[in-house]
Amino acid sequence: MSVTKNKSLTEKIADYSISFFIYSVAIWLFNAISNWLVNSQSGFDGGILYGPYTPFYAFLIMGVMSIYNLIKKYGKKKEINPTPILLILISLTVFMIAENFGCVILEKITGEMPWSYSNKVLNINGKICWENTIFLIIFELICVYIVQPFFNKKFRRLWLSARIILAMTVVAVMVTDIICTFMK
Numbered sequence: 001m002s003v004t005k006n007k008s009l010t011e012k013i014a015d016y017s018i019s020f021f022i023y024s025v026a027i028w029l030f031n032a033i034s035n036w037l038v039n040s041q042s043g044f045d046g047g048i049l050y051g052p053y054t055p056f057y058a059f060l061i062m063g064v065m066s067i068y069n070l071i072k073k074y075g076k077k078k079e080i081n082p083t084p085i086l087l088i089l090i091s092l093t094v095f096m097i098a099e100n101f102g103c104v105i106l107e108k109i110t111g112e113m114p115w116s117y118s119n120k121v122l123n124i125n126g127k128i129c130w131e132n133t134i135f136l137i138i139f140e141l142i143c144v145y146i147v148q149p150f151f152n153k154k155f156r157r158l159w160l161s162a163r164i165i166l167a168m169t170v171v172a173v174m175v176t177d178i179i180c181t182f183m184k
Contacts, residue, residue, distance in 0.1 A: 010160075011160055014163045014166075016062070017171050018163060019062065019148070021174065022147075026139075026147075027057045028052050030139060048110075049178065050181060051173065055178075060136070061139065063094060064090055064091050065148065068086070084141060087140065087144060091136065091140045091141075095136045100124070103115060104127070109182075117131075
């Protein structure tokens with residue numbers, strides 16, 4: 001994620017929170033539509049939370065974006081060229097490792113496996129599948145090269161107070177949902 005140097009901490013937190021929410025909802029929506037079209041599953045089941053978002057994947061998307069931007073910023077000194085191929089390799093590594101550990105951790109917390117790719121071709125212990133990983137990589141490429149530049153250019157023209165109120169609202173909604181989900 002690209003953030004200019006002269007932004008206040010409040011502005012940075014607001015922008016990150018809004019981006020996080022946008023990616024959470026977008027990836028939930030893409031996943032739900034994909035399940036509906038590809039697997040003929042009715043309904044929009046896309047996560048363990050009540051709301052239409054998947055913060056786990058948004059966290060991964062933003063984490064990979066941050067790693068990639070650090071490489072863009074500091075890699076030129078060490079002759080590391082930040083290409084889409086490098087972004088794909090970073091995404092592949094982060095997504096597969098995180099999805100495996102995320103599934104294990106959620107399984108320990110909730111007592112049940114939060115997702116299972118056992119019926120998918122080329123799955124690894126039902127926790128990781130190539131279909132999902134490729135989907136996430138494509139989503140990451142769209143976010144890095146299209147969505148975030150658009151967000152940086154257009155959305156940040158809103159008044160800071162409006163962005164802060166929006167950020168506080170989305171954080172409150174997601175935190176409430178997380179509390180309600182794990183207290184059931």
